[in-house]
Amino acid sequence: MKINENISAIVTGGASGLGEATARRLAAIGAKVAIFDMSEERGEMVAGEIGGTFCMVDVTNEESVDAGLAKARATHGQERILVNCAGIVIGRKTVSRDRETGSTLAHDLASFAKVVEVNLIGTFHMIAKSAAGMAATDPVTADGGRGVIINTSSIAGAEGQIGQVAYAASKGGVMSLTLPVARDLAREGIRCCTIMPGLFYTPMFDTLPAEAQDALGASVPFPARLGTADEFAQMAQHIVENDMLNGTCIRLDGAIRLEPR
Numbered sequence: 001m002k003i004n005e006n007i008s009a010i011v012t013g014g015a016s017g018l019g020e021a022t023a024r025r026l027a028a029i030g031a032k033v034a035i036f037d038m039s040e041e042r043g044e045m046v047a048g049e050i051g052g053t054f055c056m057v058d059v060t061n062e063e064s065v066d067a068g069l070a071k072a073r074a075t076h077g078q079e080r081i082l083v084n085c086a087g088i089v090i091g092r093k094t095v096s097r098d099r100e101t102g103s104t105l106a107h108d109l110a111s112f113a114k115v116v117e118v119n120l121i122g123t124f125h126m127i128a129k130s131a132a133g134m135a136a137t138d139p140v141t142a143d144g145g146r147g148v149i150i151n152t153s154s155i156a157g158a159e160g161q162i163g164q165v166a167y168a169a170s171k172g173g174v175m176s177l178t179l180p181v182a183r184d185l186a187r188e189g190i191r192c193c194t195i196m197p198g199l200f201y202t203p204m205f206d207t208l209p210a211e212a213q214d215a216l217g218a219s220v221p222f223p224a225r226l227g228t229a230d231e232f233a234q235m236a237q238h239i240v241e242n243d244m245l246n247g248t249c250i251r252l253d254g255a256i257r258l259e260p261r
Helices: 017-028 040-050 062-076 109-135 165-188 203-207 210-218 229-241
Strands: 008-012 032-037 053-056 079-084 095-097 104-106 147-152 190-197 249-252
Touching (some): 008 017, 008 109, 017 032, 017 040, 017 079, 017 229, 040 053, 053 062, 062 109, 079 109, 109 147, 109 190, 147 165, 147 229, 165 190, 190 229, 229 249
Parallel strands (some): 008 032, 032 053, 079 147
16 A cells, blocks of 8 residues: 555554654654644644644443544544554562562452453454545555455463563463454455554653663664664664565564563
8 A cells, every 4th residue: 555645544552652753753754643642742733743633542442442433533644554552561470479568469350351452352342443434435546455454462472471471461362363354454455564563662661770771772682772753763764665565474583582581
């Protein structure tokens, strides 16, 4: 699919990190971009800088998603590109020990469910709502293509580390839904792919000292550094533009394979 001024895109989690870089790249090559995010101040700023639209959206809430889609479509028309970057992460073991008492503590259900709700259910929620809109439109490619959906998983979905049980489960779910969604939507001319980033520099790394960041980067076989958000955005652009990419999960990781910890 050619990206130009006639193509509208929605990027969830577009106010920061991988989502922001993707929103900026798509806008720079002509797309009309709507940012769906919970961070209003930052989202409005990014949208203003790229000539896009900000929509305050909670991807787990149906009313919120419907309102965001209505606003984005009223401003830019039906989106032909959806990039799902909204997500959260926690670190918690299945069973841990209280340092003071030595007693065992089970992973609390609420935090596990929250991660799955945002990362997996929120992703599918956006896929289903956006695809329904795409399917109702005329094709925009010679092959009958109506749209492209790109999800964000993680290499943790394939080899989650200690303390990543909730995050890995949610991202593994995103991997697993990619092919059946692509098959479901094939007759509608809608493609679906997933990017599995490795160690990429995002705002969450700001909490780590520079030495820790350097050590993480050095663990990547090649190039021995953290990935950049724009490298993720480049992959998203390529998926949109390459019509034969469909139903696949692409590792973007410098050949790293995560150790248990």
